[in-house]
Amino acid sequence: MTDDKNKTWGTIKFDGPMATKGYALxxxxxxxxxxxxxxxxxxxEAAxxxxxxxxxxxxxxxxNRDILAMEREGGSIYYLAKFAGLLGLNVQDVGGLQTGxxxxxxxxxxxxxxxxxxNG
Amino acid sequence: MTDDKNKTWGTIKFDGPMATKGYALxxxxxxxxxxxxxxxxxxxEAAxxxxxxxxxxxxxxxxNRDILAMEREGGSIYYLAKFAGLLGLNVQDVGGLQTGxxxxxxxxxxxxxxxxxxNG
Amino acid sequence: MAKIIGGITTSHIPAIGIAMDRGLEDTPYWKDFFAGYPPIREWLGEQKPDIAIVFYNDHGLEMFLDKKPTFAIGCAPSYDNADEGWGIATIPPVTGETELSWHIVNELIEHDFDPTVCQDIKVDHGLTVPLSLMYPGHNYQHMKVIPVCINCERHPMPKPSRCYALGQAIGKAVESFDSDQKVVVFGTGGLSHQLDGERAGIINADFDEECMNKLVSDPEALTRYSNDELVEIAGAQGVELNMWLAMRGCMLGKVREVHRNYVAPISNTGAGTQLLLNE
Amino acid sequence: MAKIIGGITTSHIPAIGIAMDRGLEDTPYWKDFFAGYPPIREWLGEQKPDIAIVFYNDHGLEMFLDKKPTFAIGCAPSYDNADEGWGIATIPPVTGETELSWHIVNELIEHDFDPTVCQDIKVDHGLTVPLSLMYPGHNYQHMKVIPVCINCERHPMPKPSRCYALGQAIGKAVESFDSDQKVVVFGTGGLSHQLDGERAGIINADFDEECMNKLVSDPEALTRYSNDELVEIAGAQGVELNMWLAMRGCMLGKVREVHRNYVAPISNTGAGTQLLLNE
Ligand SMILES: [Fe+3]
Ligand SMILES: [Fe+3]
Structure with missing residues (x-):
């Protein structure tokens, strides 16, 4: 099978295999x-x-609050947003963390x- | 809207409105x-x-263990079967109760x- | 027969709910956005729809990956909102509807759609923020709501063409429902945005404008996009356009736009608002 | 490409599981029924399928009315069975499959099916009894199972024609999966029976025979029945024929029947068993 994943730059496609990988997270x-x-x-936290x-x-x-690493390990942004909320981060904070x-x-x-x- | 319910004799069609009626049960x-x-x-039991x-x-x-009345009140046989099981009744017992x-x-x-x- | 009296598109992002909770509507950041709503509220106040069919997506309050529907439709007498984990205030229960809901489910199954049918679900900001926007002060409980939830999270997601077809089937079901009730349809979410990845923050205001134009004049052109193309053009969450397409499908024939607003960025998104009436 | 090597139809009633738990296979009541299985077990033992796609219906263990799928497909690495409330022993976990499952989900969505996608569900007797029948002593864990759950409880239910089309789409998805694995498909449940109402106990052995004949030679004839007609002809739970039709759809082309058994009544049902191979 061809693997067209991540064909959009900077975007981790949350598809079936990623959903399998990330289920526990x-x-x-x-x-x-x-x-x-x-x-x-x-x-x-560890427990x-x-x-x-x-x-x-x-x-x-x-x-490590490493949002990008969480996504690479199968995290879906919908649930990661709840983690971010718990940390007191809003979506702009999370955007900043991911984009350096x-x-x-x-x-x-x-x-x-x-x-x-x-902006006119 | 036409109401074609119960057009099969002795059969209470478990459809949407019945599922609404029977939800709590x-x-x-x-x-x-x-x-x-x-x-x-x-x-x-009452509590x-x-x-x-x-x-x-x-x-x-x-x-009253009135299976037919439970069905008329929106009970689905799938869940009523669990009630019957709790009473120690099998599907033939339940068939007998419903058919006199x-x-x-x-x-x-x-x-x-x-x-x-x-039966050949 | 029941009648669809109009269609409304609106953003549903949590930041809007939080801004309303805090009374920030007239601040510089928010005033241009909230300026888009009074004309719609007036129209709703005049028309007094009996029922709202709301196309939304659940963002992880009710529909988890354990058992995730492609399309889910509510048939419950009421719907609760709940804590979503990051601080938006919950809103009072939403009034449901069972008769038209079941009629729609019957028609969907008859026409080879495969919905998950929900008699007890919680609804999240995707549905509650639009209600709060249309009826400030949470004065929405007189209206019966039919939630229709579309998977916009995990690929594969229903195709834009399938979402449009779902809307068409629902529109026809409403038209065949023996009742004189008035129905309004909401397409919520969007427009361009991306929350995840190194590409987070992309907004495509030109595409958003195209979407709003085509939604009026040529929605089928929009249904030719694949979800992968929408991700590329409008960001990973730009696929929420699918709820707008489902709403537009409900309207069946030609429509005219009587009101529009667009502001970007609102939080991380392009925020579009439209009021559409059948010709 | 993966290959469907055969299709099996079988009853899935709890009474069978209870009879096996109690070692009643050779008693007068059960021996003619269980006599139908050794040829199928031998074939499975020779062919050693890697994967089984099992069409079943949930009878209220996992799929409650709160959020009830029309079609649900499992993509989980394993599936647990659990207490169903009336005394059938639970069986050890069923091994799942994720790669072909996701491939099937992709193809279903691409072809305008709207499944609920399940990464964590419990499976009930509809799936576990057939596995226990095919692999006595619960020797099934070497085989990967893809559960496909069809609503047979609450009307509206997917139409026989839609269930057949679902099977066809799954069959084509298997054929396009890049793998040399062997796949067997199970259609479970049926045949004629009715558990509820004053009409409880109806069995229609003539119709059951027609079903088994037509399933081989002309399955599309069976897809012309409506669910209401199946209820009238085959009893309220006779709609479980839909799982047989989905199985048959998977086989795509012509088939031949290499084994059949039919006994009625078994508990309250007409119990049919078939082994079908592609021509
Ligand atoms: Fe959203
Ligand atoms: Fe069954």
Whole structure:
């Protein structure tokens, strides 16, 4: 079979094989819908990762808040967003972390593509 | 809209509106997949029905083991089968209860339509 | 017969809900965006639709990967919102609808769609933010809502052409429903944006404009895109255009645009708003 | 390319599992039924399929009305069985398959099917009884299983023609999968029976024979029945024929029947067993 993955630059296509790879990580992040689960994670991050059977690579990415590594290990942005929320990060913070920018730089990048508001 | 329901004699078509009507009853019976739930029901049947918000008609049908009434109140045979199992009834017992036969009479009715085995 | 009286497109991003929670509508960042809504609210106030069919996608509140529907339709008497994990306030229960919902399900199955049918689901910001936008102060409970949830998360996702066809089948089902109720359809989400990867932050305002133009005049042109092409052109989450296409499919014939607004960036997205009426 | 080496039809009623648990295979009630299986077991033993695609319906273990799929397909690495509430022993975990499963999902979505995609589901007697029958002593864990679950409970249910088309799409997907693995397809459930209502107990052995004949020679004739007609002719649960039709659809071309057995009543059902090979 041909592998056309990642044919769009800087984009990890969250498809079936990635969903298989990332299942434990995504299940953990899905649990963060629940406030008690968020607290339990904060109390002992490593233990919480182990409870969901994360791989060593996934666990390391979580502990390091390495969003791109989490995505490469099969993380879906929908559930990773809940992890980011738990850390107090918004989508611009997360955008900055992934693109090597500060949040302000990331916002300026967004603005540079804009229209309406001050953008005419 | 036309109402073609029950056009097959003796058959309550479990369709959308019936699924709406029977939701609480079916949810209760679905819970009987769990052994602890079965025990809790046995301890106090009425309280367990109330916990799931059964209608008075549904609750009465449950307390009376009135399978046909449970079906008329929106019960799906898939979940009612779990209720029957909890009562120690098999599908021939349930067939008898619904058709006004003893279990033996119901089995004889099944045999009367048969083929293979002793039926040639 | 029930009648579809109009179609509305709108963003559904959480940042909007949070801005409303905090009363930021008139701040410099938000005022041009919120300026797009009063004309739609007025129209809704005049028309008083009985039922809203809302095309949205779940972002991981209810539809997890364990059992993920391609299309899911709600048939429940009500829908709760819940904690999504990152601080948007939950909204009061949404009133559901069972009769038209089941009629639509019957027609979908008859016409070879394979929906997951939901009698008890939680709805997330994809549905609640648009309701909050249309009915500020959460004054939406008089209206019955039929949620239609489309997978926009994990590939493979339903194709744009399939989403449009789903909308058409739902539109025809509404037309064949014996009732004099008025139905409005919402296409939510979009437009161009990408949250994940090193390419995060891409917005394509030209494409967004094309989408809004074609949605009115030639929606079938948009259905010729593949989801992979939408990712390339409009970002990984640009596939939320599929909800707009499903909404447009419901409207069946020609439409005219009576109102439009577009602002970008709003949070990480191009935020488009339209009110469409059948010709 | 992967190859479908044969198709098997079989009952899946719990009573069979309970009879096996209790060692009743050679008793007068059961011996004619179990006599249908040694030829199939021998064929499986010789052919050693790598993968089994099993069409079954869930009877309320995993797929509740809260969120009920029309079609669901498993993509999980393994599947657990669990307590169903009425005393059948649970069986050890079933080995899953992820590569062909995802390939099938891609092809289904590409061809306008709308499956619910399952990475973590429990499987009930609809799937476990057939596996226990084919591999006594639960010697099935060497084989990878792809569960395909069809709604046979709540109307509207997918039409017989749609189930057959689903099978055809899956069959073509298997044929386009780059692998030399051997695939067997199971159609489970049926035949005529009715568990509910005052009409409970109906069996239609003549119709069951027609089904087994037509499944070989002219499956499309069977797809012309509506589900309402199947209920009338074959009882409320006679709609489980849909799983047989999906299986037959997978086989694509002409088939020949190399083995058949039919016994009624077995519990409340007409119990048919067939082994079909492509011409
Ligand atoms: Fe969204
Ligand atoms: Fe069955």
């Amino acid at each position: 995504n299940k953990m992040c899905y649990s963060f819908n629940n406030a008690e689960a968020r607290e339990e994670f904060k109390q002992d 919480y990762c182990d409870k969901f059977g994360l791989t060593p690579e996934q666990k390391e990415a979580v502990i 920018r500060t949040t302000e730089e990331f916002q300026a990048y967004l603005d540079s593509q804009g229209r309406g508001k001050n | 079916n949810k209760m019976c679905y819970s009987f997949n769990n052994a602890e739930a079965r025990e809790e029901f046995k301890q106090d 367990y029905c109330d916990k799931f918000g059964l209608t008075p008609e549904q609750k009465e049908a449950v307390i 036969r003893t279990t033996e009479e119901f089995q004889a009715y099944l045999d009367s339509q048969g083929r293979g085995k002793n």
